Amino acid sequence: MEAAKIGVGVIGLRMGHSHLAGYAQNPHCTVIGVCDTDQALLAVRQGEFNARLAVTDYRDLLTVPEIGLISVASPDYYHAEQSIAAMEAGKDVFCEKPLTLTLKEAKEIAAAVARTGRHFMIGQVCRYAPGFVLAKRLVERGDIGKLYFVESEYAHNYRGARGVGDWRVDPRREPVIGGGCHAVDLLRWIAGDVAEVHAYANHLCLTDWPVNDFSIGLFTFESGVIGKVMVSVGCVRPYTMRSVFYGTEGTIVCDNTSADIQVCSQKNLTGGPAFASLPVNIASHNVGAEINEFIDCIVTHTPVVTDVHEGVKTVATCIAIAESARTGKSVRLKDLL
Numbered sequence: 001m002e003a004a005k006i007g008v009g010v011i012g013l014r015m016g017h018s019h020l021a022g023y024a025q026n027p028h029c030t031v032i033g034v035c036d037t038d039q040a041l042l043a044v045r046q047g048e049f050n051a052r053l054a055v056t057d058y059r060d061l062l063t064v065p066e067i068g069l070i071s072v073a074s075p076d077y078y079h080a081e082q083s084i085a086a087m088e089a090g091k092d093v094f095c096e097k098p099l100t101l102t103l104k105e106a107k108e109i110a111a112a113v114a115r116t117g118r119h120f121m122i123g124q125v126c127r128y129a130p131g132f133v134l135a136k137r138l139v140e141r142g143d144i145g146k147l148y149f150v151e152s153e154y155a156h157n158y159r160g161a162r163g164v165g166d167w168r169v170d171p172r173r174e175p176v177i178g179g180g181c182h183a184v185d186l187l188r189w190i191a192g193d194v195a196e197v198h199a200y201a202n203h204l205c206l207t208d209w210p211v212n213d214f215s216i217g218l219f220t221f222e223s224g225v226i227g228k229v230m231v232s233v234g235c236v237r238p239y240t241m242r243s244v245f246y247g248t249e250g251t252i253v254c255d256n257t258s259a260d261i262q263v264c265s266q267k268n269l270t271g272g273p274a275f276a277s278l279p280v281n282i283a284s285h286n287v288g289a290e291i292n293e294f295i296d297c298i299v300t301h302t303p304v305v306t307d308v309h310e311g312v313k314t315v316a317t318c319i320a321i322a323e324s325a326r327t328g329k330s331v332r333l334k335d336l337l
């Protein structure tokens with residue numbers, strides 16, 4: 001007998017559109033409900049994905065027995081409330097990054113995962129960008145020897161990305177948490193947990209926003225690797241997440257918007273140091289791959305890799321950058337977690 005499909009409800013239908021497309025292509029899922037406070041958008045998405053239910057209050061999805069999984073793709077402020085309520089109602093949850101904007105809420109979500117035993121995945125989509133996936137594989141295979149320095153930049157001009165109702169323009173939403181979590185999580189994924197952070201920030205580009213628009217965070221990792229994250233949301237340039245991984249026997253330069261990554265490895269050198277291009281697909285927002293992995297975990301009862309603890313540690317590292325830039329002092333992660 002064919003296994004019953006997982007009924008899905010999606011909250012927040014702009015970024016949530018990628019979630020809906022991801023569930024629609026997964027053979028184990030069926031979209032049952034959509035939720036957005038914008039009635040016109042709600043009607044469009046309901047038609048597009050043939051959803052039986054369209055609601056403006058997410059709680060109306062939680063009482064539907066056929067829905068087993070809730071995707072939270074609403075503005076960051078709602079992630080904790082909606083994720084916790086969904087798990088308490090017996091649903092598995094896929095939650096957009098950043099997990100939350102505060103450590104208190106991040107820990108509350110982690111406690112709800114433990115209490116309810118539901119599957120939970122945090123959507124750190126850079127872990128699925130083909131260029132970064134290949135770079136990680138080469139690092140793990142030893143192609144560049146032992147890592148000693150990693151860096152990533154999140155340069156994204158937010159002038160046209162204030163969010164519906166300007167929700168991104170808010171003193172609670174430091175860009176280094178909301179957007180910078182992509183670069184921070186990427187480095188954590190490659191180099192492991194961060195031990196200590198020292199940071200600087202300024203506010204010279206988006207002067208009408210209530211938050212610093214530029215931050216530099218310097219890290220020591222538990223492994224002894226050193227790292228640097230740069231976050232600029234007032235930059236005037238095309239979006240990039242250019243990242244460089246330095247090892248004792250080579251260097252990788254990569255991003256999530258190019259059709260190749262650059263690798264220079266002592267192991268393959270015949271002459272002097274040179275970069276070789278390795279082709280990759282461009283898929284900077286590979287939400288389909290993320291969702292497929294989460295559904296596999298649910299179907300096969302295997303643990304989620306990008307779990308709530310990864311989300312908590314990434315948010316904590318971003319908060320450490322903001323705190324260090326504010327106080328001028330280094331922040332140890334073990335003092336936050």
Ligand SMILES: NC(=O)c1ccc[n+]([C@@H]2O[C@H](COP(=O)([O-])OP(=O)(O)OC[C@H]3O[C@@H](n4cnc5c(N)ncnc54)[C@H](O)[C@@H]3O)[C@@H](O)[C@H]2O)c1
Pocket residue numbers: 011012013014015016035036037038041056058073074075076078096097098123125162163164165167178285
């Ligand atoms: N993974 C990524 O690369 C990526 C990219 C963009 C956004 N995001 C994340 O996705 C989330 C949504 O961002 P966005 O770009 O779609 O924002 P957006 O402002 O474009 O859209 C937000 C949508 O949520 C709806 N909404 C607001 N409050 C709601 C509520 N209480 N209940 C239901 N719907 C509500 C709005 O009507 C709107 O349609 C954020 O957490 C953001 O950080 C992630």
